[in-house]
Amino acid sequence: MRLSGGSVASIRFRWSAVSTLLILLTLVLAACGTAATPAPAQEPAAAQPTATSAPEAEPTATAQPEAEPTATAQPEAEPTAIAEEETMAFTGDPDAGSYIATLTGGCGCHFNRDLGGMAGGNKFEGPFGVVYARNITPDMETGIGGLSENDLVSLLRTGAGPGGWQLFPVMPYRAFSVLSDKEALDVAAYLHSLDAISNAVPDRELTSDPAPFTPDVAPPAEAPTDPVARGAELVTIARCGACHTPNNEDGSPNMDLMLAGATVRDSTSANITPDEETGIGAWTVEEIAALMRTGTRPDGSQVEDAMAQQIERRFNTLTEPDALAIAAYLKSIPPVSHNPFQ
Ligand code: HEC
Incomplete structure (x- = not known):
């Protein structure tokens, strides 16, 4: 074989x-x-x-x-x-x-x-x-x-x-x-x-055998209970960055623009860093958590496109504490001024 x-x-x-x-x-x-x-x-x-x-x-x-x-x-x-x-x-x-x-x-x-x-x-x-x-x-x-x-x-x-x-x-x-x-x-x-x-x-x-992989940090026995740490875990496993972080030319994620929005194929994802102007810095933790589960923005509009699909397929199952944890994590990351829609 x-x-x-x-x-x-x-x-x-x-x-x-x-x-x-x-x-x-x-x-x-x-x-x-x-x-x-x-x-x-x-x-x-x-x-x-x-x-x-x-x-x-x-x-x-x-x-x-x-x-x-x-x-x-x-x-x-x-x-x-x-x-x-x-x-x-x-x-x-x-x-x-x-x-x-x-x-x-x-x-x-x-x-x-x-x-x-x-x-x-x-x-x-x-x-x-x-x-x-x-x-x-x-x-x-x-x-x-x-x-x-x-x-x-x-x-x-x-x-x-x-x-x-x-x-x-x-x-x-x-x-x-x-x-x-x-x-x-x-x-x-x-x-x-x-x-x-x-x-x-x-x-x-x-074309070649994959290299063995060793994680930088050994996984914990139980999921973290601190909301920011739990949110970081969830954002990692849900791979939000696949859509929300742009790639460098070599295909690696551009960490200077981490979660600051990206265009992938025909779809542009929003800046979800806490930047007030271009991101979601003006939203409360509760508002972000609500969007994650329902797709409804604070102004009452609905997300569309790939995000609506992701919510329908998976994020609507988030427990309230987990949705709040994701929001707490998004609030904790560095704000990046970047408008992906321009
Ligand atoms: C398959 C691609 C994809 C994945 C995966 C994805 N998103 Fe999105 N997301 C989008 C797109 C595209 C939009 C913009 C939708 C629109 O314009 O209506 C969006 C919008 C959002 C918004 C609304 C921002 C705003 O200003 O309206 C938030 C918050 C958000 N995503 C958070 C997340 C989080 C957190 C994760 C991971 C748990 C995630 N997304 C995973 C594609 C994705």
């Missing part, structure tokens, strides 16, 4: 396949929300995926994080059965994971329209080669069914799969690296709770 190179032991192969799925999954989450239809979202990564559609995360099946039923049937299961059951225990809360998955973009990149679930297969092309959103349903053969919760957490936050496999950063694991341990486990449990769909996704074809 291409990723691990050569023909690898079957176990390795399976993991690779799974890892790939996860990668795509993550990508979907990140890119999806943004990359949806006309949405101009771009991950600074490399190329932006042209995702087809990004339906939100589904209705969250309330998970049956059970290991396979087969274990019991087998008379005196060999030691491996027990080991497997242990490794396959999922401790996260699938409903909480669904909430996070929706905020990140609901794994929309992985949504397979024909099969009606996160069965993957959507193709992402760029100078780096070709990757396909992986099947992130818990199918044993073609999905993530063979991955443990720790494997999934690792894929989600660092792109590292079992056996030294590394996801290509179309999958937004860099953004997801700020997820707390608890939230990452919740997302793993959510994925594990989905209905399994059998769909074999083609192998990726890359």
